[in-house]
Amino acid sequence: MSALLFLAVAALTIASALVVILHKSPVYSALGLVGTLALIAMLFLGLDAQIVGFLQIIVYAGAIVVLFLFVIMLLNLQEEPEAFAPSALVAFGLAGGIGLAAIVAIGLARAPLPTGPLRDRFGTTELLAERLFTTYLLPFELTSILLLVAIIGAVVLGKKKLP
Amino acid sequence: MTDPAPLSWYLVLSAVLFGLGATGVLVRRNLIVVFMAIEIMLNAVNLTFVTFARSQQNADGHAIVFFVMAVAAAEAAVGLAIILQVFRARATVNADEVTMLRW
């Protein structure tokens, strides 16, 4: 992914993230989130991470944000009159964010990250599966239990009358 | 595949996104938008992991991103169910109005 294309995608990503946190209507925030996630998936593809990029679209943009939109539609949330905290908190948050970005940029300016040549079949399913089923086998199995617990928890919590 | 852009830029972008997400969590009052800002933070971290994976030619970064996605999905499901319950109890999802344990 050439530098110019990266700058364009990065600018769009930051713009989408700003829509998420700044727009008053939750539906537009959710759509901004879809945009951010799709653009990050594009960045993943530019970093030769094919399976992770498409998994990002399937899981995040295709399922999680749909869930968000579902809940917003169910609760019929419209635009809010007062959406933001008092300005002191806003300034504090912005200062923290800018500080973090500045620290990272300065640190990287002193020691930039090397870009190695591409390994064969890097980013494909085979490599990821080899990692998942050897080094990370225990977290893999625990993740499946975690998802089961989350499903049961969500179903129970969604009931009209809690037990 | 052609060479990617300088990888340091990706890290700066993910720091900026993380900062934006954190600002969103602090600043917004709607619980669902706070959740979305948390998702942005998680994605910024994913971007960092994938960048390092590309730099080190190591698929471990991809595996970690896989787990982060699974955990984020589980968290979103349970969190939204909780928000639904809060709405049923208080008829609002504004964080400023959900401050008392009773009433």
Added chain:
Amino acid sequence: MGVEIAIAAGKVVFLLLVLVLQVVAMGVFFERKVSAVIQDRVGANRASIFGFAGLGVVNTLIADPVKFLLKEDIVPAGVDRRLHFWAPIMGLIPALVAFAVIPFGDVVEIAGRTIELQVAKLDVGVLFVLAMASLGVYGVVLGGWASNSRWSLLGGIRGSAQMISYEIAMGLALVSVVLTYGNLDLQEMVRQQGALVWGWLPAWGIFYQPIGMIVLLVAGIAESKRIPFDLPESESELVSGYFTEYSGAKHLMFMMADFVEIVLIAALVTTFFLGGWQVPGLGRTGFDFPGGTHVALPSIAIALLQITAFGVKLVVMTLFQIIVRWTLPRFRYDQLMALGWKGLLPLALANVMLTAAFVLWLGGAGA
């Protein structure tokens, strides 16, 4: 670099204009005519040009689109204009883009270059298809939400719940397909179906994965919200469901998205289970008859034969879905959800486990 872009653009233009959209047009026409034949009537044949009605082709394929495009674009009051505008577009784009990984031929050699007849050769083609299927939900969700009308909202909620439920069964069917072929790239999957088992039976996926084909077909018809799964746009209940408040060109876009998804499901079933572009006996250099004779053919002729075979299979599967639409009554919503979660999901899971056991027993994937 420029030549490669031109070749890719040429492939896209050829695939969409010459193949997919023609089958879509055929689907639209057959929808009217097949429904007429099934219901024992003549069908639309009133519009004519200088008395030439062409068995209803003029009516369906010329008069109807012109009518749609020239109609007034009515946007009701109180709708969210931006979302109302973008919803049909977000419904159509993923359906069209998903064709980027569908192979429509083997290779063709032009001017010394070997061109793969697949627009985007991704290592993870199957995941791309799943990603586009999950993005298709947004057209429904936004169309329902943005229309400021209770029928649309109901249609939108029903539609999105149905689509995400059947995506799971579709994903599991695709997992069993990937287990069978040992590869995520659709072109490699089709190439593996070229062998002749026992000398005469083409090694198509339908013989290796019959349950997978049924699951994918049912889940695909549910994803594209066709009858018997068309509660989101049920004509007798919800006026038009999530696209009630759309008129003119936007309505045409929603209907086109509907038909493009039909052709997409037909293309997926063809690629995974019916041998894609494979013609039994046709290799890369010519025909290989069982007797042992070999008839050599130029590369262009082989490519055209394969594209024609692919097109024929597409039309057959499209016709199948149209006949299903006009034969079966509509499911009730709870029946629909029960079928998705309590019927297809366990069946697809069992199929995955069965396939995995078979592959392990036979010692490795690869048909």
